[in-house]
Amino acid sequence: QVQLVESGGGLVQAGGSLRLSCAASGRTLSSYAMGWFRQAPGKEREFVAAISRSGGSIYYADAVKGRFTISRDNAKNTVYLQMNSLKPEDTAHYYCAADGTFFVSKSGSAYDFWGPGTQVTVSS
Numbered sequence: 001q002v003q004l005v006e007s008g009g010g011l012v013q014a015g016g017s018l019r020l021s022c023a024a025s026g027r028t029l030s031s032y033a034m035g036w037f038r039q040a041p042g043k044e045r046e047f048v049a050a051i052s053r054s055g056g057s058i059y060y061a062d063a064v065k066g067r068f069t070i071s072r073d074n075a076k077n078t079v080y081l082q083m084n085s086l087k088p089e090d091t092a093h094y095y096c097a098a099d100g101t102f103f104v105s106k107s108g109s110a111y112d113f114w115g116p117g118t119q120v121t122v123s124s
Contacts, residue, residue: 001026001027001113002024002025002026002027002029002031002032002098002113003024003025003026003113003115004022004023004024004096004097004098004113004114004115005022005023005025005115005116006020006021006022006094006095006096006115006116006117006118007020007021007023007118008020008021008118009094009118009119009120010119010120010121011121011122011123012086012121012122012123013123014086014087014088014122014123014124015085015086016086016122017082017083017084017085017086018083018086018120019080019081019082019083020036020080020081020083020094020096020118020120021078021079021080022034022036022078022079022080022081022096022115023077023078024077024078024079024098025077028074028077029072029074029077029078029079029098030053030054030074031053031100032053032098032099032100032113033050033051033052033053033098033099033101033102033103033104033105034050034051034072034079034097034098034099035047035048035049035050035051035096035097035099035104035105035106035108035111036049036050036070036079036081036094036095036096036097037094037095037096037097037108038090038092038093038094038095038120039092039093039095040091040092040093043092045095045108046061047061047106047107047108048060048061048064048068048081048094049061049064049068049069049070049081050070050104050106051070051071051079051104052104053102055071055072055074057104058070059104059106061106063089064083067083067084067085067086068081068082068083068084069081069082069084070082079096081094081096083120086120086122087122088122088123088124089122090120090122091120091121091122092119092120093117093118093120094117094118094119094120095115095116095117096114096115097111097112097113097114097115098111098112098113098114099111099112100112
């Protein structure tokens with residue numbers, strides 16, 4: 001199993017930036033495809049970004065494409081989500097998740113392990 005802990009959330013003004021980190025322990029992160037998801041109050045969880053084990057395949061939700069960048073450092077067992085040009089509608093609890101299968105998925109149901117999440121609040 002792998003344990004995940006997110007950090008880097010906070011309060012930021014619209015147009016600002018944040019970088020989320022997801023640190024893994026218990027097993028090497030290179031064994032997993034990784035995803036970021038978010039959930040706003042009263043809304044369903046939604047896909048944000050995903051990256052393959054090697055980092056060679058990356059996917060983004062249309063809502064964040066061009067503003068967010070997912071990356072990983074397998075040597076540090078950490079995945080990142082750089083968020084630029086933040087909007088109030090990006091306000092949500094952000095989760096990282098690990099998928100032990102070979103494929104990269106945009107579906108949360110494909111992911112086996114989840115962190116507790118970190119809150120991102122964007123003020124207008």
